[in-house]
Amino acid sequence: MxxxxxxxxxxxxxxxxxxxxxxxxxxxxxxxxxxxxxxxxxxxxxxxxxxxxxxxxxxxxxxxxxxxxxxxxxxxxxxxxxxxxxxxxxxxxxxxxxxxxxxxxxxxxxxxxxxxxxxxxxxxxxxxxxxxxxxxxxxxxxxxxxxxTGTLLDTARLRKIIGETCGVDSKNVHGYVLGEHGESAFVTWSDVNIAGIPFEDLNTTFQTKLVKEEIYNEMRSVGFDILQLKGYTNVGVSAACARIIKCIVLNEKSVLPISNVPDGEYGLHDVALSLPCIVGSQGIERILEIPLTIAERACLERSTAKLKEENSKIEA
CATH class of the missing domain: 3.40.50.720 (NAD(P)-binding Rossmann-like Domain)
Structure with a gap:
């Protein structure tokens, strides 16, 4: 049909x-x-x-x-x-x-x-x-x-934290959280920017005191904070899902950090994790292989290893 x-x-x-x-x-x-x-x-x-x-x-x-x-x-x-x-x-x-x-x-x-x-x-x-x-x-x-939905919500949280600190619309903050939707997620700090201004220059430009570790910890813990305050989390992840649906229905070809099983991209197979994906009416059209630093590549490998170990525990 x-x-x-x-x-x-x-x-x-x-x-x-x-x-x-x-x-x-x-x-x-x-x-x-x-x-x-x-x-x-x-x-x-x-x-x-x-x-x-x-x-x-x-x-x-x-x-x-x-x-x-x-x-x-x-x-x-x-x-x-x-x-x-x-x-x-x-x-x-x-x-x-x-x-x-x-x-x-x-x-x-x-x-x-x-x-x-x-x-x-x-x-x-x-x-x-x-x-x-x-x-x-x-x-x-x-x-x-x-x-x-993967790290789309994690990425939104990261951008909100940075945008709020710098006093700009979080939609003008760019950069991704990738890997596992969970403990081993990592930030691609090398491409985090506001209007092309790299992360390393944001403190000078916006007179702020952004610290990577503090931002990362807040991004990671805010879901737990919501859980403890209201008893569950549902609004953010539902908005992330709706964003993907809109992208598909309108064939937007937007780049979203969402979970998928790669077919050799980044040298990865047999695991699902979040990577930057071009999304259109047929689903994922392409996984983009963005430049990663040595440290970011190591984070990707750690996240992959953790997820493959989790997959091995699945009871058939």
Whole structure:
């Protein structure tokens, strides 16, 4: 069956899935959203609540409804947000969810692939990179169509911290967080800049006291801070997912740091992690091999090794 462009299926109606529904609606670029959850009443409630916003002048008239996996047969994009999440009182070690969510991913992918291998799948659930790798590898899913939100949110947090400190719009801060969406993520400090002004010159230009280690630690810890303050995290990652969806639907060909299984780029195979990717209507069109310093290359190798070790723990 032909893909219905602009049709999004969201699997999981929890805190993240329901927030993703709202975030995608705000982008006003899709024409149909289907919400699937084992708790059908919860899914129906979320759909009813969200559907009423389409009556406002600023909202597009999107067809929002619940459904089952058969809705995947002509989906353009499928969002995987099902499975348990880290909650208040836990550590931020996403790997603790590994085999619980691998089992969920197996069930989800089994059901999706009954109907399609044409849809672009965006994974939000954690441990994100392991789930992306498992979904692509175990089900032989097209590499360019299996995506994780990855370090897109980490990158947004980095840019927000730097922009706020320098007193500029964070959208004018450039640079990436790459590697694992987790403990071994790293910043490509060599290409961090504001309007072409390199990181090393920002303190002089903006009269600030930016310190790499302090920025990195804040970027890493802010998710845990949110978790402890409100009990869960959902707004930022849902916005990241909506950003990817917009990029796909509008064929933007934007460069986003998202998780994917490389096919030899950076010399990497058999692992999923975040690298700069050109994203368009078919998913990932190309992984860009940006220049890395020796130190950054070492960070990439450490992140790769950690993720491959995590993959080895997946119970078949």
């Amino acid at each position: 032909a893909i219905q462009e602009g049709k999004v299926v969201i699997i999981g109606a929890g805190m993240v899935g329901s927030q993703t529904l709202s975030a995608v609606l705000r982008e006003a670029v899709v024409n149909e959203i289907v919400l699937i959850d084992m708790n059908k009443e919860k899914a129906q409630g979320e759909v009813l609540d969200a559907s009423h916003t389409t009556a406002f002048a600023y909202s597009s008239n999107v067809n929002i409804h619940t459904g089952d996996y058969s809705e995947c047969k002509d989906a353009h994009i499928i969002v995987m947000s099902a499975g348990p999440s880290i909650t208040k009182g836990n550590t931020m070690d996403r790997s603790l969810l590994l085999n619980k969510n691998i089992a969920v991913m197996h069930d989800v992918m089994t059901n999706i692939t009954k109907y399609t291998k044409e849809a672009i799948i965006i994974v939000i659930s954690n441990p994100l990179d392991a789930l992306v790798y498992y979904g692509q590898h175990a089900f032989d899913y097209p590499r360019h169509k299996m995506i994780g």
